[in-house]
Amino acid sequence: MTTASTNAGLVFDGARYDGILFDCDGVLVDSERITSRVWAGLLTEIGLPTTTEQSLATYLGNSMARCLEIVTEQLGHTPPDTLLPRFYADVKVALASEVEPVRGIVDVLDALDAAGIGYGVASNGEHEKMQTTLGTTGLLARFEKRRFSAVDVARPKPAPDLFLHAANMLGFNPARTIVVEDSPLGVLGAFTAGMTVIGYAELVSPERLMAAGAAHTVHDLRELLSLISH
Numbered sequence: 001m002t003t004a005s006t007n008a009g010l011v012f013d014g015a016r017y018d019g020i021l022f023d024c025d026g027v028l029v030d031s032e033r034i035t036s037r038v039w040a041g042l043l044t045e046i047g048l049p050t051t052t053e054q055s056l057a058t059y060l061g062n063s064m065a066r067c068l069e070i071v072t073e074q075l076g077h078t079p080p081d082t083l084l085p086r087f088y089a090d091v092k093v094a095l096a097s098e099v100e101p102v103r104g105i106v107d108v109l110d111a112l113d114a115a116g117i118g119y120g121v122a123s124n125g126e127h128e129k130m131q132t133t134l135g136t137t138g139l140l141a142r143f144e145k146r147r148f149s150a151v152d153v154a155r156p157k158p159a160p161d162l163f164l165h166a167a168n169m170l171g172f173n174p175a176r177t178i179v180v181e182d183s184p185l186g187v188l189g190a191f192t193a194g195m196t197v198i199g200y201a202e203l204v205s206p207e208r209l210m211a212a213g214a215a216h217t218v219h220d221l222r223e224l225l226s227l228i229s230h
Contacts, residue, residue, distance in 0.1 A: 010115075010117050010178070010228055010229075011228065011229045012178055012196065012198075012227060012228045012229075013196075013215070013216075013227075015176075015196075016176065017176045017177060017178050017196070018118065018170075018171070018172040018173055018176040018177060019117060019118035019119055019120070019170060019172045019177060019178070020112065020117065020118075020119040020120075020177070020178045020179070020180065021119070021120050021121070021122045021163060021166050021167065021170075021172075021177060021178070021179045021180070021190070021195070022105075022119065022120070022121050022122070022179075022180045023121070023122065023123060023179075023180065023181045023182060023183070023186050024121050024122075024123035024125055024130055024133065024134070025123065025125055025133070026060075026102070026182040026183070026200070026202065026203060027102060027105070027180050027181065027182050027200055027221075028101065028102060028105055028121060028133075028134065028137075028139060029099050029100070029101060029102060029133040029134065029136075029137050029139070030099060030100050030101065030102045030103075031095055031099050031133050032056060032060060032182075032203055033052060033056070034091070034094050034095055034098050034099060035091050035094075035095070036052050036053075036055035036056045036059065036060070037052045037055070037094075038087060038090050038091045038094055039055050039059060039067075039087060039091075040052050040054065040055040042083060042086055042087055042090070043055070043071065046075070046079055046080055046083060047075065048071065048074055048075055056203060058070060060183045060185075060203065060204070061124065061157060061158075061182075061183025061184065061185035061186050062124065062156075062185060063124045063150050063156035063157070064084065064126070065156070066156065068083075068084070071083075088128075091129075092128075092129075092132055095129075095132050095133050095136060096132055096136050099132075099133050099136050099137060100137060101137040101138070101139060102200075102202075102221060103220065103221065104220050104221035104222035105139075105221050106139075107221075107222050107225070108221050108222065108224050108225060109139070109142055111225055113142075118170055118171075118172070119146065120143065120146035120147070120148060120166050120169075120170050121134075121143050121146065121147050121148065121166075122148045122162050122163055122165075122166040122179075123147075123148070123149055123150070123162075124149075124150040124156045124157050124162070124186075125149060125150075126149055126151055127147065127149050127151065130143075130147055130149065134147075146170065148162060148165060148166040148169065149162075150162050152165060153165050157183075157185050157186050157188075157189035158185040158186070158188040158189040158192070159189060159192070160189050160190070160192040160193035160194075162189065163177075163179060163189055163190050163193040163195060164193050167193070167195070174193050174194045174195055175194050175195070177193075177195045177196070178195065178196050178197075178198060178228070179193075179195045179196070179197045179198070180197075180198050180199075180200055180221070180224070181197055181198075181199060181200065181209075181214070182199065182200040182201075182202060182203060182204060182209075183203075183204060184204060184208050184209060184211070184212035185212075187199055187209050187212035187213050187214050188212045188213055190213070191212065191213025191214075192213075196215050197209075197213055197214045197215055198214060198215065198216050198217070198218060198224065198227070199212075199214035199216070199217040199218070200217070200218055200219075200221060201217045201218065201219055202219065206219075
């Protein structure tokens, strides 16, 4: 187990915390619209007409296993075996050429590093995808030995498993862990894990994130710097 950073403590809303867990897609890297566009195009090809916005609304925050379940339900039969391999191949190319860091996240990470505050990433996405997106955006080194995927645990978000696993590996007490999430499913998973959630309301309304369990929402990640202190 990796021990939490030795820091004076992270304070939010008057309480002291051990560190922060970030979702990856949509919080660290601006990838949600890219992956949703690719996914929508492939679904349309197999007979399930889908726009990028519909893809975002239906699949945002889900694991790929759950996405396949939804597609099967909507199609009325299992999708072609080629769907996932094509998605992984196409989205890797798209992300490698298009993805950028989410606005403000570099400022946030710089501040956390300067203060010695521990953080990590907990994503429903696979490790290979994180390697691509974090690598392309220049964030990969910041999360060395601090990257956790739903494939590491029995159940993906919205189950709490991934968040509890990441906190354990980083030496964070779940009750003293802040999570930054942009999807209701991710918010629910972190809330269920007993963590304090700050919702990033860029693609989803603050109301939906609060209804899922967020304690606070921000529209710009740099707002985090005025919410937390050390």
